[in-house]
Amino acid sequence: MAARPTSLGPSPGIAAADDDRPAAQRAERRRQILLAAKQVFADEGYHGASINQIIERAQIARGTFYLYFESKAFVFDAILDQAMAELRARITRIEVEDPAAAPPPVQLRDNLVRTLEYVVGDRALASILLTSGKAAEPEAIDRLAGFFGEVRSLIARALEQGIEMRLVRPCHTQLTAAALLGTVRGVIEFLVTSPSPPHVDETVNELIAVALRGVLA
Amino acid sequence: MAARPTSLGPSPGIAAADDDRPAAQRAERRRQILLAAKQVFADEGYHGASINQIIERAQIARGTFYLYFESKAFVFDAILDQAMAELRARITRIEVEDPAAAPPPVQLRDNLVRTLEYVVGDRALASILLTSGKAAEPEAIDRLAGFFGEVRSLIARALEQGIEMRLVRPCHTQLTAAALLGTVRGVIEFLVTSPSPPHVDETVNELIAVALRGVLA
């Protein structure tokens, strides 16, 4: 990625170059394939995507693909893994007791901003996450369902805590968590689909407003 | 169904019979195939579903399928058409000016109850509507997107009217409509997925509460 433009030959660097080029190249290739695959999966869905489309987009030969990924299912998994890891890193539990932490509303806002920014920055990925719920290999479907389950649980917990603290009105927390998760997904879909979407910041404001206070005046 | 050994062709019965039996039989067969196809599409997604699975479930021969539907894409379209028609019939614009109409909140509630009841009664269909957003034939995808676009517009209009009437706080109506649509989808997913989902009535109460007043106390 950083790497100097192109190595000049097999000379193993004159002096201080602690990076091993071949490994870097390999990683680069991998990224290139992942990128192409991500776009194709986003456009066509898991079953609709063909290795042909992926290698055409990645500008590589058929065999090369299999040098980097065992199978179609494995690329898909890799994409999912990466996405879920990135999202997990962006979604943190809201801390209410730690006085050193930011106030909960700010934490909530930060979570949303981080998440939406990542997702908007990678529309293909968003599309995959949003639409692969049924159309993939059973194992991948389960992993995805598990992920969304986690997120929903996180929201449900936050609601429960909020209720305890009298910040949130009593409600069916499971159902409401599902509803709120849907809200976020709806917003993401809008951001990703819209030709001229509003800024993430503004979007988050609206999202939080709806979630916390609804639409009534 | 009603039998008579074998119909001799499309000739509509002998004389005085206000129903033409063969046509009824034909329609029945069609429904039978649609039902099977719906379940298969729901389980496997568009590309994952195979004609084999459909005809096995429908207990018909391969050729028979093509007697009733031109292609796999056409059955899918038929399912989508039916679903969208049913939903359109259940979702009515909220009438604010007609004094004969029920008060808007009641209209909203009725819309939601009708919709959720239909969807919960046909989980396979719900699953298809919720997950076929990307994984189908482009044309079907467009139609589906169009449908959800319609619904979102409906919500957006309702919001605009509400704002005019000072019932709804000013907001980015497009975005908020997307958010609310997402909320409904989230709730539907919960209903359809949950092993022991709450009653539709209670669900709608919660849904409306979140949508109108948010989660804050």
Place this chain on the structure above:
Amino acid sequence: MAARPTSLGPSPGIAAADDDRPAAQRAERRRQILLAAKQVFADEGYHGASINQIIERAQIARGTFYLYFESKAFVFDAILDQAMAELRARITRIEVEDPAAAPPPVQLRDNLVRTLEYVVGDRALASILLTSGKAAEPEAIDRLAGFFGEVRSLIARALEQGIEMRLVRPCHTQLTAAALLGTVRGVIEFLVTSPSPPHVDETVNELIAVALRGVLA
């Protein structure tokens, strides 16, 4: 196989025809594919044979092949099964105690004649049996090895009995059985390979002579 030359259409036979044609046709097709496959496997070996070659020889489309056999391995198995069944039916244990049975040397001779006649009548099959010992799917290899093991045991038993009865000189029965089995295989190979092989009868005479009395004057 017996079947009348070609059916004249869908007319289900005028009167007495208790055979169900479709099943017969299906069996016929199956035989046709088995025949083609047998020849290809004989010419190219298991791994060298391609479905392409088989369907070209059988004059059928690619998909048709898979209508009759699950996979390449399955056709091969079917061929092996048939061959082993036929051979098992032709190789009977030599009965020494039953006075109603033919004298042992005659039984031996009959066994050999039956076996060689079958094998010579189906060279492709002989070739497969003789050369697929290593080059096939492990499971098939095992089955084949098991079969030859059976035959060798049969020979070894016969030798033991012969030794008890003082007809056969004492020897390492296992090793000698292997040697004799090899002798038979060598003869079969000769028969199958030779452009103008001797008659089976004469061949069996020579074979028995070598096996019983060796080559010394």
Place this chain on the structure above:
Amino acid sequence: MAARPTSLGPSPGIAAADDDRPAAQRAERRRQILLAAKQVFADEGYHGASINQIIERAQIARGTFYLYFESKAFVFDAILDQAMAELRARITRIEVEDPAAAPPPVQLRDNLVRTLEYVVGDRALASILLTSGKAAEPEAIDRLAGFFGEVRSLIARALEQGIEMRLVRPCHTQLTAAALLGTVRGVIEFLVTSPSPPHVDETVNELIAVALRGVLA
């Protein structure tokens, strides 16, 4: 093997060194590849063997393989050549007229002992010779068939001479030669397959006994 950091090219050492080391290294590498290939071919058959397996076993890089052998077919040929050469060197025509030679029975015995010892010492090779009769490149198949043809001719000649000298009973020499060759192959297979095979010496005794005098008492 002998090392020296890295040879600088094909230049043959400094000066006075009657062996040119690089060539020796090259030969060594070649042997290493041949060894690996032999084992793989023995385990998997010609078509079943892959370059991958060979280079893994030989612990060399993919390209290196092609530095020593033009293709898969060529390694196989090399193996066959070597084996056939070794065997040819061990199988000598039986000399009946030269009074200086050992008596014919001893010559026969020596031939067999030498051959079996070689073969037992290299099971992989035995396996290849015994089972590659059909499953290889046509050219190799022909060469192998030619080799066995030679051996058979040798045996046939010996039989003819024996008949002339009244040592051997009159028989169809071609057929009997094939039978005897089969006998030897059967014994070899037994030796190679058996978990606890008898000593070569004992084996040869039995083999000769069967071949010369048969199994009768």
Place this chain on the structure above:
DNA sequence: CATGAATGAGTCTTCATTCAT
């Protein structure tokens, strides 16, 4: 109308071979 055998384009995957480093 119903059937299901037949088709062949298309899918995923492997593997012998080449070549820049």
Place this chain on the structure above:
DNA sequence: CATGAATGAAGACTCATTCAT
């Protein structure tokens, strides 16, 4: 010389669709 990334032809298998019966 050695390496191993890259290639693409070819293989096994699937599946939507057609058509004779």
